[in-house]
Amino acid sequence: MAATKERLDGKTAIVTGGANGIGAAIVRHYEALGANVVIADLPSAAASAEPLVNSLSNPSKALFVPVNITIWREISALFQRTKAHFGQIDYVVANAGIMETRGFFDFETDAGGNLMEDEGVYRVIDVNLNGTMNTLRLAMFHMMSNPVDQDGFRGSIVLTSSTSGFFGGTAVVSYVASKHGVVGLLRSSQAAANKYGVRVNSVAPFVTPTFITEGYSTLYKERGLPMNKAEDVASAIIATSVDVQNRGRCFLVYGGKTKEIEEPRAAAVASYMGEDVRLVMDEAKEFFDELGGYPLPRPRF
Numbered sequence: 314m315a316a317t318k319e320r321l322d323g324k325t326a327i328v329t330g331g332a333n334g335i336g337a338a339i340v341r342h343y344e345a346l347g348a349n350v351v352i353a354d355l356p357s358a359a360a361s362a363e364p365l366v367n368s369l370s371n372p373s374k375a376l377f378v379p380v381n382i383t384i385w386r387e388i389s390a391l392f393q394r395t396k397a398h399f400g401q402i403d404y405v406v407a408n409a410g411i412m413e414t415r416g417f418f419d420f421e422t423d424a425g426g427n428l429m430e431d432e433g434v435y436r437v438i439d440v441n442l443n444g445t446m447n448t449l450r451l452a453m454f455h456m457m458s459n460p461v462d463q464d465g466f467r468g469s470i471v472l473t474s475s476t477s478g479f480f481g482g483t484a485v486v487s488y489v490a491s492k493h494g495v496v497g498l499l500r501s502s503q504a505a506a507n508k509y510g511v512r513v514n515s516v517a518p519f520v521t522p523t524f525i526t527e528g529y530s531t532l533y534k535e536r537g538l539p540m541n542k543a544e545d546v547a548s549a550i551i552a553t554s555v556d557v558q559n560r561g562r563c564f565l566v567y568g569g570k571t572k573e574i575e576e577p578r579a580a581a582v583a584s585y586m587g588e589d590v591r592l593v594m595d596e597a598k599e600f601f602d603e604l605g606g607y608p609l610p611r612p613r614f
């Protein structure tokens with residue numbers, strides 16, 4: 314705890330989706346441990362964000378910035394405003410997320426019997442994946458020019474994925490696809506993270522009572538099924554962000570327990586996909602590493 318406080322005291326964290334649910338718990342934890350914290354949430358979340366700021370022990374250490382993370386101009390301004398206000402961005406938690414409000418295969422047809430487009434399925438990808446990409450790119454860009462800290466890093470980014478980033482059984486199609494995408498961002502960011510001295514990790518919560526799960530969380534609890542509290546997820550996110558051993562890791566948070574799942578996955582490739590696949594993948598990695606990275610195709614159009 315002392316080391317955590319030392320690594321957070323006077324540092325600055327941006328939490329997207331920080332006005333409600335898990336994000337609000339993350340904000341409270343960071344502030345309690347001495348960090349300045351920026352609540353980056355939609356303008357419509359002001360009614361939650363403002364009382365949250367006032368409930369903190371030192372409200373002057375928190376700032377609510379209304380922003381839609383899918384709009385580049387707005388999220389870019391969020392990072393600039395944070396720097397202007399607090400000086401430097403040390404921690405970013407890409408936490409904002411939504412779930413579809415209508416089933417992916419709940420078909421609605423027009424008068425002619427043709428399937429109608431459902432913009433809701435794009436919105437989930439837009440917020441959870443495109444918005445997380447915006448957050449990740451801006452965080453890396455701003456952190457790469459920070460001076461190195463006492464541990465040799467320039468910043469720390471945590472991406473909120475989900476157990477839906479690893480399983481698809483809930484059949485919440487857009488959400489599951491978006492969260493698999495967030496896990497892809499974690500894995501594909503590691504080369505840049507190492508190059509720039511920024512740690513990029515993820516936390517993948519299972520069921521946690523918030524707005525997203527309000528349709529079933531009471532019933533789930535009554536059934537005696539293990540559920541997180543928002544504070545459990547927030548603690549895991551803070552610990553992940555602060556512990557300098559964490560680089561490219563993903564921590565599952567289920568029923569209040571935490572388990573790292575990227576290292577066992579990497580170690581299990583041979584038993585999961587076969588020794589031949591492991592060998593092909595390892596040799597290909599060596600090849601691309603020797604080239605200094607994957608050579609991108611030229612633009613065709």
Ligand SMILES: NC(=O)c1ccc[n+]([C@@H]2O[C@H](COP(=O)([O-])OP(=O)(O)OC[C@H]3O[C@@H](n4cnc5c(N)ncnc54)[C@H](O)[C@@H]3O)[C@@H](O)[C@H]2O)c1
Pocket residue numbers: 329330331332333334335336353354355358380381382383408409410411440444473474475476517518519520521522523524525526
């Ligand atoms: N609750 C769970 O069981 C659970 C499980 C796994 C993962 N998660 C993930 O945890 C994260 C937090 O979710 P939560 O459960 O606290 O939900 P929540 O609905 O309580 O909070 C989400 C916050 O994100 C904000 N937000 C939505 N769209 C935004 C946008 N375009 N720009 C900025 N802010 C935006 C909302 O206003 C809200 O404050 C999400 O990424 C979610 O997918 C939650």
